[in-house]
Amino acid sequence: ETGVTQTPRHLVMGMTNKKSLKCEQHLGHNAMYWYKQSAKKPLELMFVYNFKEQTENNSVPSRFSPECPNSSHLFLHLHTLQPEDSALYLCASSQESLWSGGGNEQFFGPGTRLTVL
Amino acid sequence: GENVEQHPSTLSVQEGDSAVIKCTYSDSASNYFPWYKQELGKRPQLIIDIRSNVGEKKDQRIAVTLNKTAKHFSLHITETQPEDSAVYFCAAGGRAGTALIFGKGTTLSVSS
Numbered sequence: 001e002t003g004v005t006q007t008p009r010h011l012v013m014g015m016t017n018k019k020s021l022k023c024e025q026h027l028g029h030n031a032m033y034w035y036k037q038s039a040k041k042p043l044e045l046m047f048v049y050n051f052k053e054q055t056e057n058n059s060v061p062s063r064f065s066p067e068c069p070n071s072s073h074l075f076l077h078l079h080t081l082q083p084e085d086s087a088l089y090l091c092a093s094s095q096e097s098l099w100s101g102g103g104n105e106q107f108f109g110p111g112t113r114l115t116v117l
Numbered sequence: 118g119e120n121v122e123q124h125p126s127t128l129s130v131q132e133g134d135s136a137v138i139k140c141t142y143s144d145s146a147s148n149y150f151p152w153y154k155q156e157l158g159k160r161p162q163l164i165i166d167i168r169s170n171v172g173e174k175k176d177q178r179i180a181v182t183l184n185k186t187a188k189h190f191s192l193h194i195t196e197t198q199p200e201d202s203a204v205y206f207c208a209a210g211g212r213a214g215t216a217l218i219f220g221k222g223t224t225l226s227v228s229s
Binding site (some may be wrong): 018032033041042043046055056090102103104105106108109110111 | 148149151159160161162163166204206208209210211212214215216217218219221223
């Protein structure tokens with residue numbers, strides 16, 4: 001498997017469920033990202049990890065909890081979501097230096113289409 | 118923080134015409150400006166990018182221009198084809214400790 005992969009590709013969950021989204025990159029990158037894509041906000045940055053450390057959290061509700069155990073894997077843990085959280089969740093990775101941010105191409109995964117009932 | 122404005126939000130052209138999408142950014146420290154294309158049901162993919170040390174870059178039918186003084190950059194597609202129909206996102210980045218900031222996207226429709 002090459003590039004950035006995401007599982008599952010589709011997920012339907014109730015508001016009381018707990019689920020996790022998984023992202024894996026096979027590119028040797030040191031930065032990983034979670035985005036939410038919906039009709040209202042096409043590419044909304046949620047979390048950024050550089051060298052496994054979370055560097056950005058764009059006022060994301062606590063019902064979304066990221067985890068980055070190593071530079072190749074990124075998880076998004078979901079619990080007690082709301083119907084308005086239904087969206088496409090995209091993971092991306094890039095190779096960044098210590099002296100610049102967002103300065104190189106981001107490679108996106110195929111996304112997880114999440115539906116919250 | 119950085120703010121990226123993208124216009125227009127939708128653009129319809131006839132096959133063979135040119136299409137231009139414009140973006141402005143606010144952070145003067147930004148030095149990397151990529152453009153992504155997202156076809157329906159697919160992931161965003163980089164189509165062209167430019168860094169602040171050049172003013173223009175071209176790749177076949179696609180070109181990007183950058184005006185650092187005015188803080189705006191544009192995507193130009195010539196001789197458009199139906200397969201160019203997609204959502205196009207501009208972005209700006211490069212400041213240490215920050216991530217790329219994306220514009221809100223332009224839906225381009227090319228009719229034959």
